[in-house]
Amino acid sequence: MVKVAIWGSLRVATEGRAEVEVDAKNLRELLDRLADAYPGIKPQIDRGVSVSIDGLIYNDSWFTPIGRGSEVVLLPRIVGG
Amino acid sequence: MALDDKHEADGRVFKVVGTRPVRPDGIDKVTGRARFGADMSMPGMLVGWVLRSPHAHAQIRSIDTSKAEALPGVKAVVTRKDFTAESDDVLDNCMAGAKALYDGHAVAAVAAVSAKVAKQALKLIAVDYEVLPHVTDVDEAMKLDAPVLHKDKTDETVPAGMSKNVIQRFEYGHGDVEAGFAEADEIVSRSFKTAATHQGYIEPHACVASMGPDGQADLWVCTQGHYMVRNVCAPMLGMDIGKLRVTASEIGGGFGGKTTVFLEPVALMLSRKSGRPVKMVMTREDVLRATGPTASTSIDVKIGMKKDGTITAGWAEMRYQGGAYPGSPVQFGAMAAFAPYNLKHVKTIGWDVVTNRPKQAAYRAPGAPMGAYVVESVIDELCGNLGLDRLSVRLKNASTEGAKASYGPRFGKIGLTATLEAAKAHPHYSAPLGPSQGRGISCGFWFNFGGDTSVSLSVNNDGTISLSEGNPDIGGSRASMTMMAAEELGIPYDSVRTIIADTSALGQNEVTDGSRVTFAVGLATIKAARDAITKMCSRAAKVWGIDEDAVIWEDGHAKPAGPNAGKFPPMSLAEIAAQASNTGGPIAGHHEVNAEGAGVSFATHMCDAEVDPETGAVKILRYTVFQDAGKAVHPAYVEGQFQGGAVQGIGWALNEEYIYGKDGRLQNPGFLDYRVPVASDLPMIDTVIIEVPNPGHPYGVRGVGETSIVPPLAAVANAVSAAAGVRLTELPMSPPRVLKAIDTARA
Numbered sequence: 001m002v003k004v005a006i007w008g009s010l011r012v013a014t015e016g017r018a019e020v021e022v023d024a025k026n027l028r029e030l031l032d033r034l035a036d037a038y039p040g041i042k043p044q045i046d047r048g049v050s051v052s053i054d055g056l057i058y059n060d061s062w063f064t065p066i067g068r069g070s071e072v073v074l075l076p077r078i079v080g081g
Numbered sequence: 082m083a084l085d086d087k088h089e090a091d092g093r094v095f096k097v098v099g100t101r102p103v104r105p106d107g108i109d110k111v112t113g114r115a116r117f118g119a120d121m122s123m124p125g126m127l128v129g130w131v132l133r134s135p136h137a138h139a140q141i142r143s144i145d146t147s148k149a150e151a152l153p154g155v156k157a158v159v160t161r162k163d164f165t166a167e168s169d170d171v172l173d174n175c176m177a178g179a180k181a182l183y184d185g186h187a188v189a190a191v192a193a194v195s196a197k198v199a200k201q202a203l204k205l206i207a208v209d210y211e212v213l214p215h216v217t218d219v220d221e222a223m224k225l226d227a228p229v230l231h232k233d234k235t236d237e238t239v240p241a242g243m244s245k246n247v248i249q250r251f252e253y254g255h256g257d258v259e260a261g262f263a264e265a266d267e268i269v270s271r272s273f274k275t276a277a278t279h280q281g282y283i284e285p286h287a288c289v290a291s292m293g294p295d296g297q298a299d300l301w302v303c304t305q306g307h308y309m310v311r312n313v314c315a316p317m318l319g320m321d322i323g324k325l326r327v328t329a330s331e332i333g334g335g336f337g338g339k340t341t342v343f344l345e346p347v348a349l350m351l352s353r354k355s356g357r358p359v360k361m362v363m364t365r366e367d368v369l370r371a372t373g374p375t376a377s378t379s380i381d382v383k384i385g386m387k388k389d390g391t392i393t394a395g396w397a398e399m400r401y402q403g404g405a406y407p408g409s410p411v412q413f414g415a416m417a418a419f420a421p422y423n424l425k426h427v428k429t430i431g432w433d434v435v436t437n438r439p440k441q442a443a444y445r446a447p448g449a450p451m452g453a454y455v456v457e458s459v460i461d462e463l464c465g466n467l468g469l470d471r472l473s474v475r476l477k478n479a480s481t482e483g484a485k486a487s488y489g490p491r492f493g494k495i496g497l498t499a500t501l502e503a504a505k506a507h508p509h510y511s512a513p514l515g516p517s518q519g520r521g522i523s524c525g526f527w528f529n530f531g532g533d534t535s536v537s538l539s540v541n542n543d544g545t546i547s548l549s550e551g552n553p554d555i556g557g558s559r560a561s562m563t564m565m566a567a568e569e570l571g572i573p574y575d576s577v578r579t580i581i582a583d584t585s586a587l588g589q590n591e592v593t594d595g596s597r598v599t600f601a602v603g604l605a606t607i608k609a610a611r612d613a614i615t616k617m618c619s620r621a622a623k624v625w626g627i628d629e630d631a632v633i634w635e636d637g638h639a640k641p642a643g644p645n646a647g648k649f650p651p652m653s654l655a656e657i658a659a660q661a662s663n664t665g666g667p668i669a670g671h672h673e674v675n676a677e678g679a680g681v682s683f684a685t686h687m688c689d690a691e692v693d694p695e696t697g698a699v700k701i702l703r704y705t706v707f708q709d710a711g712k713a714v715h716p717a718y719v720e721g722q723f724q725g726g727a728v729q730g731i732g733w734a735l736n737e738e739y740i741y742g743k744d745g746r747l748q749n750p751g752f753l754d755y756r757v758p759v760a761s762d763l764p765m766i767d768t769v770i771i772e773v774p775n776p777g778h779p780y781g782v783r784g785v786g787e788t789s790i791v792p793p794l795a796a797v798a799n800a801v802s803a804a805a806g807v808r809l810t811e812l813p814m815s816p817p818r819v820l821k822a823i824d825t826a827r828a
Contacts, residue, residue, distance in 0.1 A: 056680075
């Protein structure tokens, strides 16, 4: 299981929990399982998210491995100028 | 690699990286040979002009184009009805549908044989508008009785009962801010406002579209991302992506404002309808009324501090209007505002709001400068109230490796402390100030990212290298890619020429934004060079009759790996290239990657300002930028990025402002009235490059293009507030505002 930190305005979809656990070995599984377990988060996932894994930000690479002890934080899709 | 591992570049002696060679586009640009967006012409080309709404908010009842179409010399007229693709905000912004949502919104376009005929035709287009009430201020737009722009854009994060102009809510943070405030010896609460500012690129948007009767099309365009232009425009035109080839021109500035499309789909549609190439070039008025700018904001902030300078809690509620469509960068403001500080208790709330203004476009570190402005202003005020040294307080609270960022993750290796220590040791910090002069400090943070990147590197028969990348060069990427290729291959800088290839030549490349290019394209360039090196070692092995594994690459030569590999004289890249046809054919290296793992970036800025108490006019006396670049590939370009960000931030702080009349029309759509700083307004911007290597890049590179605009708003505001003797809380700090603040404080 991987612990995922959820930002404040999405916590209505996690019954107020700031951290949830999902069974995921990589980024794709993480997003799929989050959307399955917490359907309220899916609209934001569809709009776009980034994921911080151990302090580095990932956008799209589905098969980025996630270790059991990794720090995982869901973020809005990072863009730039 | 783990954060405590040695970086692969540690101890490496760079021969090309870190030097300051002449830029490859320099001669072309100073002699006028460089071709920008408006410089492309084609036989039989028409010119396209756009009719824009004079109303801030209006229902479009009908558009009658018959008289315009009948005008001799008019070859095509386009309205929204010509675009049959599914509607989205980008298309609606390029050509209004049911409603005109801001002053300057495109409602029709004409292609004609001359500009004179096209302008005449625009006057013959009859648009029947039902003018609606409008709103351009973010706080006004959030009120329940405000005119509503869209009935169905609000998302699930917005609580019931709010105005439909409120689109999305964001919240970040950790800890218990009320408990944190209870620990504080001093608390400051303030409300701030910042104006919308434009990216201010000198080159207006321009393109030439040519679509053939077979449906294949070419587009030449000034953009930060020609792959983006292709991928966005082709569906709008109902085309296969592969049938649209887009070539990027040279670019006279972008700063985030050229990361979307405005004219391009319209030019393609005009070309399709007319059967002729069509050139479109915006006027400056078009640029200011209908492209960019960034968001204007209204922000409340509260910070608590102990007498020893420890920040006990930070809280902010941020309201950003992003123009007529969802997508203000408020979430990044809310994430970045407190990022420089290691806080136990922090909370930010962001509201994305729509108003009757042009759709905002990204502007360097979108949303972050406004967040830094409010937080750094209040920290400055707390330091003053408690009699604390402003740099020491920032050092005491600075985020370091392992600190939990206010937006969630723990930081890896970062260079904020190094920038603060460099600032503290710099002579600027101890230089004396005169009467009516003040010094301001600010820190700033930006994320950076990587993304899809493709690079191809060809070894030519004479030993030179042709390198193709797919990102428009807005900040020196051709020089830095050339340098990284030369470094890796062990050959001179002058032996490599880098070009920006069109969309048919390489795989997908993300836009030149997010400070991604030196990081991501640089990484791909290094990997492409290593791919070519592997192939060249293989060719040398074949010639020598030894195993590939027994050949190494050093200083531009293939060499036997050791005595057991055999005694052969080193074989140069040029020698291998000359024999390529005999040893297996052309040699090239490639790398395609979604480059993840970009390192975040921090900066500290220091500004001295003088305020004229009689007029409120501000003069910037001295300015120094301290920023972590990871590894500066071409230090002169890095310094240029630092200086450019500082200057744009100074303009944002002092002069630049979108001014709307009561009729909702922009009052200052020109550079005479929308005042950007020019060289004579400014001192030389000094720079100090800090290098804390990014673990995610082979040389340690971090993006530097955006972070430099994050601290200046606050650095200037803190300097002006110190000089004026009163806290300034609204940007820009134009002379009337400064004078009013001084007079109010005196009263």
